[in-house]
Structure formats: structure tokens, C-alpha cells
Amino acid sequence: MMDATTTMNGGDPTRLRGDPMSGERYWSREFADREWQCMWKKVWHIAGRENEVPETGDYLVHDFLHESVIVARQPDGSLRAFFNSCRHRGHRLTSQSSSIEAFTCPYHGWVFGIDGELRNVPDADNFPQGDPCGKLSLRETRCATWGGFVWYAMSDEAPSFEDFMGPVLHQYDSFPLESLVRVFQIKIDLNTNWKFAPENFSESYHTRTAHPQVPAFCDQDYWNARLEMFPEGHGRTIQPFRPSLRDSPEGSEPHVFDDVLRHWEIDPAHYRSFEEKVVEGWRDLAEAKRRLGPGRGSKHYARLSDSELTESIHSTIFPNVALTFGPDEVFLQRTEPHPHDPEKCTFDLWAMVFPVEGQTMTATAMVGTERLPIREAEPIRRSFDGGRGVHEMHGGVVIQDLMLAEGQQRGIRSQAYEDAYLAGQETRVRFFNEVLNDYLEGRR
Known part of the structure; x- marks a missing residue:
């Protein structure tokens, strides 16, 4: 674990200077040139x-x-x-x-x-x-x-690789990351500044609006999340793979979490209430996964902590990489700026799975409902085209984020936009911009 003195509370805005997030940083050619000269060559x-x-x-x-x-x-x-x-x-x-x-x-x-x-x-x-x-x-x-x-x-x-990565270098040593198989990889041309994605992946405040299906299987309520940020500019959001208690169903109505419990040989009827099923059942899942996982082909489960078996660990690596860790798969999401137009970028999504003995096909919520062969996938290049250009991702979470990107870019060009008015759980959004400012102003 990382020394507490180097971990900052990602939900505490008092850790920030309060640098304004002015609109020109998302569309100015001069600002983009400064990013190249002062930041991109140093990461x-x-x-x-x-x-x-x-x-x-x-x-x-x-x-x-x-x-x-x-x-x-x-x-x-x-x-x-x-x-x-x-x-x-x-x-x-x-x-x-x-x-x-x-x-x-x-x-x-x-x-x-x-x-x-x-x-x-x-x-x-x-x-x-x-x-x-x-x-x-x-x-x-x-x-x-x-x-x-x-x-x-x-x-x-640029600093040494070890200094650049900081605590990230050893946060995921339990995961056999070298064994990951990239079953899906796509590069998408987007009409938005590259900073849309790092900011979007630094908060979950948008989840209930943009991803209404997520609270049923991942509790992204800020009071149950661990929000972390590190001096190097990186950050983490750690959330339980369990339903949000904000959405307690009426009476004995079935819930998708019941299927998760049954898959791991846990009887959902064992719990006296929905709240007990969510809280205690989620804790029981760690023991069941550790006991049953290796026998089902997931040998690496024996290496993982309870948190790594039952939580979504979303890591942002400054400036433009996001890695989401689960016990069965890891997702990479990355934006890179357009060579000439600061209002355009490319977005990369890699879906990677840990091989499971005897398993040849897999499904991933990031891509959609289609099952994919467990082998290195050929790269795909698409234009987003309002979502029409990425039919492979329909039904997945990522396309819901990308559907917001161009509207965000257009809105931020308005003369009405002056600065973001952020919730506490969005602290890492301004932190990301302050670290970027540190590079541009020669403090890094």
C-alpha cells in the first residue's frame, strides 16, 4: 500500500489551488501548442x-x-x-x-x-x-x-519511468497484467478536445444521468467510493461491485444482483432484506470467488485481495490514460490530440481479459452484448459519426460517454461558459487541470 502522506483525498476540494478551467484550453490553437511544448514531450x-x-x-x-x-x-x-x-x-x-x-x-x-x-x-x-x-x-x-x-x-x-508512474507502479502487482489478451481494440475519431475523456473518467457524478444501467451492478455513490489523487497527477476511484442502495426494489422483486450471487453458489434468499443482501452478500462474494474461482479456471483469483475480487478500480494515469481493473478484465481508454485541430482527437478503447482455462469466448460490458473470441483482436479504426460509426459498441457503457463528448465541446465554446462549478466528488477534474497547468507554467 502507498504511504498515506502521498495519497490525497480525491473528494476534498481544499487540496486544490482553485485554478479556473477556462474555455480556451479546450479549443485554442495556442494552448494546444503549449501542451505539446511543455507537457506532451515530458510524459x-x-x-x-x-x-x-x-x-x-x-x-x-x-x-x-x-x-x-x-x-x-x-x-x-x-x-x-x-x-x-x-x-x-x-x-x-x-x-x-x-x-x-x-x-x-x-x-x-x-x-x-x-x-x-x-x-x-x-x-x-x-x-x-x-x-x-x-x-x-x-x-x-x-x-x-x-x-x-x-x-x-x-x-x-521527461522524468524516469519510475518517477512518472509513482504509486501506480506497484498498485496492481497482484494482477497478472502480462497475461491479458486484448479481445477488442478500436480507435475512434471524435470531434472534441482530448481532455474530455480524462475529465470524464475522473468523476462518477455523471453516472446516474449518462449510465442509468450501472447502479444496478456497481455502487458509484460518492459516499461509498474511495477517491484518491497523487502528486504525479494520477488518480483512482474504487467502488463496490454491488447495487446502489438508493434503488432498493419494492418487496421481493428480483434483482440482477441475485444472478451474480447464484453464479457464485450464494443463495440470495438467505438474506433478510435487500440491504443485507447487498452489504453482506457482497462480502460473501469475496470468499466464494476465492474458494471457487481457481477451480473454474481463474487461477489468478488466488493472488487477488478481497477488494480486487469485488470492487471496480478505475485508475487514471496522467495525462490521457484510464485503466479500469476488475478480477476478470481490464479496460484501457485513451484520448490523443489531433495533429492540427484542438477540437478533435482520437479515442482508444482496448478490452483485455485474463485467460480462463477451457474458455474460448467472452463478453464485455464495455463493448456491448456480442461475445468475442479470446484472442488478440485486429485493430479497428472508425469515425464516431454520432455513434453510427461504432455499431460494435452499441449497448455498452463507453458509447454513452462518447455521445456526450461533442455536445460538451460545443457548449464549452459558448460565451456563457466561464468556469466549471464542481461538486466535491469532481475534485479530481480540477486537479487534473491544475497538474496540466503546472507543466505549462514550468513547475514540473
Whole structure:
């Protein structure tokens, strides 16, 4: 567990300076340029998953704004990251992840090894400076791995990966994250600023309005949630996987939670009231999952705490990554800014599951009702188009968030908008913006 002195109450606005969340930060080209110069080059980015680059010569390509980075598997098994720019005249060497013995520039045929070293150039004797082979190599930058994810930083001004991640580095050691299988991955073009998602995922105040189905299976009432924020800019919301008691059904009306209990061989009729069933039944679930889970193929259940077995743990990693942890699956959600228009971004959703012995198909509430094969999914690219462009996600929770994004962007451009009027449970929304301000103003 993290030292209490580094954990701040994410529901306590007295921990904030009170920086205003002015509208231009969501649409100004000048503000977006400052984000690039002062923040994006000083944080760590996810290039992909380690299981995408298992063999020597396998590589990932991650494009971000006008930059592009290659992360390649080396003969010694390590990963190295290079800027995707030929040292001759800057042409990009490759456009998509693949496997290769050497990178050949499509413009003039310069050849770089998987280690970034320049191996061959046409007419090597025609350079007044001398043969560039042995002198030049691709510009390298730092990379790291955590949780089966491949990360990189674009500048020496970024902190070490360990310092950047802070407490997140060891908060999820019980989960076998390297074993996750990404059963769904989509990149969606959205007409909104990239900050919509980090702010949205920093609060649950919107849940009852935007996600009316959620309180039946996840108690997101703020008085039952643990809200945390950390000096590095990261945060967590931890909520019980049980119904909200605000919605107690009349009499003996069946509830979806009954099916959850029965699945784990707990009789819902054992409890004298709905409240007892929710509170005591939820506690009983931890014991039942630990006792029955490994025998049902979920071997990793033996490693998880009661909280990890029965709570939704939603972690935001500054500035633009959200990871939601459950005992059976992990979701990644990420926005990245458009290269030219601050009122556009891309939104990534990865649904990842822990393999279960004997199980070949899975369902995930984040995607919809369709069952998916448990294997690495091919990437999908879609335009949101008012929800019409992402039919795969209809019926899921995420599309409900995305349906709000463009209306939020349009409304925040109004001359009537001056600053957000936040509830206490939205403290992390302003905290996110204050950490961003710290980067822009040179305090980080």
C-alpha cells in the first residue's frame, strides 16, 4: 500500500489551488501548442502491448501529433525506441507495426538495422563529409515496460519511468497484467478536445444521468467510493461491485444482483432484506470467488485481495490514460490530440481479459452484448459519426460517454461558459487541470 502522506483525498476540494478551467484550453490553437511544448514531450506514452513484439525484428509504430516513434525487439530480447525519421532527409521509415530485418527508407534507400545503426547507403563514396555508415544512427529515446504495456518518452526532460508512474507502479502487482489478451481494440475519431475523456473518467457524478444501467451492478455513490489523487497527477476511484442502495426494489422483486450471487453458489434468499443482501452478500462474494474461482479456471483469483475480487478500480494515469481493473478484465481508454485541430482527437478503447482455462469466448460490458473470441483482436479504426460509426459498441457503457463528448465541446465554446462549478466528488477534474497547468507554467 502507498504511504498515506502521498495519497490525497480525491473528494476534498481544499487540496486544490482553485485554478479556473477556462474555455480556451479546450479549443485554442495556442494552448494546444503549449501542451505539446511543455507537457506532451515530458510524459510517458503507451506504444502498444509487449505481446505484439515477441520476436527479434518485431516493432511497434506509435504516431502522436506530428511525431512518430518505433519500438523494436532486439536480438538480446530488449526493446529499444527510435524516432521514425531517416537521418538523411527526415522521411518516415515505416507507417505501421510489423516485423523486419532492417528499415529501408523509401525515399533514397538508406538502410538502418533493427538496432538503429546505419548499415548501407547508395553511393557512399559521394558524401563530402565521408561515408555516413558507422557515423549516423536513428535518434533513440527511452522506453520501458509495465503491466505488459510498452511505454516511451520523447524527451530527456521527461522524468524516469519510475518517477512518472509513482504509486501506480506497484498498485496492481497482484494482477497478472502480462497475461491479458486484448479481445477488442478500436480507435475512434471524435470531434472534441482530448481532455474530455480524462475529465470524464475522473468523476462518477455523471453516472446516474449518462449510465442509468450501472447502479444496478456497481455502487458509484460518492459516499461509498474511495477517491484518491497523487502528486504525479494520477488518480483512482474504487467502488463496490454491488447495487446502489438508493434503488432498493419494492418487496421481493428480483434483482440482477441475485444472478451474480447464484453464479457464485450464494443463495440470495438467505438474506433478510435487500440491504443485507447487498452489504453482506457482497462480502460473501469475496470468499466464494476465492474458494471457487481457481477451480473454474481463474487461477489468478488466488493472488487477488478481497477488494480486487469485488470492487471496480478505475485508475487514471496522467495525462490521457484510464485503466479500469476488475478480477476478470481490464479496460484501457485513451484520448490523443489531433495533429492540427484542438477540437478533435482520437479515442482508444482496448478490452483485455485474463485467460480462463477451457474458455474460448467472452463478453464485455464495455463493448456491448456480442461475445468475442479470446484472442488478440485486429485493430479497428472508425469515425464516431454520432455513434453510427461504432455499431460494435452499441449497448455498452463507453458509447454513452462518447455521445456526450461533442455536445460538451460545443457548449464549452459558448460565451456563457466561464468556469466549471464542481461538486466535491469532481475534485479530481480540477486537479487534473491544475497538474496540466503546472507543466505549462514550468513547475514540473
